[in-house]
Amino acid sequence: MTFWRQVRTVIANNLRVERRTLEVVGVTFPFAVATLIAFGLAVGIDAALLERIGPALYWVVVLIFSVLIILRSSGTGSAAQRDLMKLLAVDPAVTTVAAGLSAALIMLVFEILLLPVTMLLFNWTPGTWSWVVTLPMVALGLGLLGSLVNTVTTSLSSRTSLAAILIVPGSIPLLVAATNSLEATTYGQGILPWLLLLLAVNLGLGIAVVALAGPIDDL
Amino acid sequence: MLQLGNTPVLADVTLAVDMGTAIGLTGANGSGKSSLLRCLATLQRPTVGTLSVLGFDAMTAERRGARRYITLIGHDAGLYPSLTLRENLDLVADMLGRSRDHTLQALEAVGLRGAAARPLEAASKGMVRRLELARVLIQQPRLLLLDEAHAGLDTASSDLVDQVVARVTADGGAAVVVSHEIDRLQSAVDNLYKLEAGILERLV
Numbered sequence: 293m294t295f296w297r298q299v300r301t302v303i304a305n306n307l308r309v310e311r312r313t314l315e316v317v318g319v320t321f322p323f324a325v326a327t328l329i330a331f332g333l334a335v336g337i338d339a340a341l342l343e344r345i346g347p348a349l350y351w352v353v354v355l356i357f358s359v360l361i362i363l364r365s366s367g368t369g370s371a372a373q374r375d376l377m378k379l380l381a382v383d384p385a386v387t388t389v390a391a392g393l394s395a396a397l398i399m400l401v402f403e404i405l406l407l408p409v410t411m412l413l414f415n416w417t418p419g420t421w422s423w424v425v426t427l428p429m430v431a432l433g434l435g436l437l438g439s440l441v442n443t444v445t446t447s448l449s450s451r452t453s454l455a456a457i458l459i460v461p462g463s464i465p466l467l468v469a470a471t472n473s474l475e476a477t478t479y480g481q482g483i484l485p486w487l488l489l490l491l492a493v494n495l496g497l498g499i500a501v502v503a504l505a506g507p508i509d510d511l
Numbered sequence: 512m513l514q515l516g517n518t519p520v521l522a523d524v525t526l527a528v529d530m531g532t533a534i535g536l537t538g539a540n541g542s543g544k545s546s547l548l549r550c551l552a553t554l555q556r557p558t559v560g561t562l563s564v565l566g567f568d569a570m571t572a573e574r575r576g577a578r579r580y581i582t583l584i585g586h587d588a589g590l591y592p593s594l595t596l597r598e599n600l601d602l603v604a605d606m607l608g609r610s611r612d613h614t615l616q617a618l619e620a621v622g623l624r625g626a627a628a629r630p631l632e633a634a635s636k637g638m639v640r641r642l643e644l645a646r647v648l649i650q651q652p653r654l655l656l657l658d659e660a661h662a663g664l665d666t667a668s669s670d671l672v673d674q675v676v677a678r679v680t681a682d683g684g685a686a687v688v689v690s691h692e693i694d695r696l697q698s699a700v701d702n703l704y705k706l707e708a709g710i711l712e713r714l715v
Contacts, residue, residue: 301605305591305598312593312630372589375554380606380650381579510572 295386302382302390307397315364316398317405324357324402325409332413339415346414347474351467354403354430358463359456361402362395362438374446384505388439392501396428396435403427422477426470429490433466436497443501443508465493512559513546513709520546521557522709530653533676533686535696537714538706544689545585547706548656551687552583565653579607582652584643586659592632596623596642599631603646617645621671637668644675655679655686661695673699 310316331349335342369391377387404427410416441458445451473486513521521543528534538544549555553564553574562569567577590599600614618624621641631639647655655676661669669692676686676699690696697703703715 298606301602305594305602308598309591309593370587370589372585372587373591374589375552375583375585376589376603377606378554379552379578379581379583380603381575382606 298386299390303394306394320360324353328353342414346416348471350410351471355463355467358434359459384509385502388443388501388505392436392439395438396432399434400431418474422483426473430466430470433494436501437462440501514558524711528685530685531683533680533700535700535703536689542706543709544706545658548658552581580653582647582650583656588639595628597627604649613649617648621645636663647675653684657688660688660690661692
């Protein structure tokens with residue numbers, strides 16, 4: 293079985309598990325909406341200010357909840373599930389790439405669901421096409437980052453706390469690029485530099501996910 | 512020798528398992544049986560010593576080559592609770608590049624064909640163990656490692672465990688079976704060992 297066919301099989305399996313458990317859509321998403329509303333209430337009733345900070349709040353909520361999505365139990369898998377994959381002679385890179393891409397797809401669904409809520413709450417209209425590019429790129433970056441962090445921390449007893457601590461700073465370039473690209477189109481400015489930053493970060497994360505999977509498995 | 516942190520788990524273990532034979536392993540809880548199985552499965556490396564599994568040096572990255580031929584049935588099945596019994600086995604078959612026809616045949620062989628659509632989380636412990644035995648039939652390992660092989664199983668399921676072990680050895684493979692049921696174990700294996708405080712001793 294080829295590398296990508298195995299990746300596809302694991303992704304399909306991970307998405308099937310998510311569809312059955314509805315851990316992200318049924319549990320995480322409602323809390324994200326509540327958080328977005330709470331942020332809005334905390335800012336006050338200044339409509340112009342709310343409209344202006346809408347994109348930033350959207351991405352902050354995406355970032356905060358990405359930690360929950362990435363570290364959810366069905367996403368990281370149990371030690372026994374990881375052992376099973378090893379004993380099926382699955383290349384460690386297959387497991388990490390598939391975990392990253394599955395998390396990216398789930399993050400994308402989460403972002404898409406949260407977008408209309410943000411637009412409604414903050415009377416914010418993103419640029420016509422920028423979000424079509426930005427959302428998948430951020431989702432991919434967060435998914436790969438999550439897979440990388442899970443791989444690095446997998447056998448540590450402090451994994452849950454440490455992973456969260458690593459994800460937040462790791463996702464700052466993604467957050468900065470995402471916020472600025474959406475704002476740039478809103479104010480009629482160019483977004484190419486921000487998209488290039490997203491691309492570079494994703495590329496770096498992708499390389500790290502593939503390159504570190506084997507050596508960490510050998511530890 | 513195997514040490515986890517500062518705790519010595521396996522102190523003195525010398526073991527050779529011939530192909531086509533099964534060995535039984537017994538011992539008190541915490542004596543290191545599961546750790547020994549994990550070493551044999553190449554999932555854990557001894558701190559000191561040598562380990563060769565199916566001709567692969569398990570102390571180096573070469574151990575990955577052996578893994579395709581090893582099935583470990585441990586305390587945790589490593590399966591997905593929200594998936595059905597069939598979907599769990601389909602994943603195994605897919606990853607091994609085997610036809611999904613094997614899945615139904617394996618489920619039939621362990622008496623689970625009728626429960627194929629049942630979610631794993633709704634299956635009993637005995638059913639989960641049968642499902643793991645079905646995984647053995649799909650994987651056709653050269654080394655079968657069974658931890659607490661008969662624990663919590665009814666007579667029929669325990670018999671099935673012994674049949675699968677016999678099938679693996681009859682096909683030229685080797686098996687290491689951990690169990691507390693010494694009488695049953697003796698009738699199912701060629702040699703019996705006892706592990707006590709990390710020291711392996713041959714009984715029969």
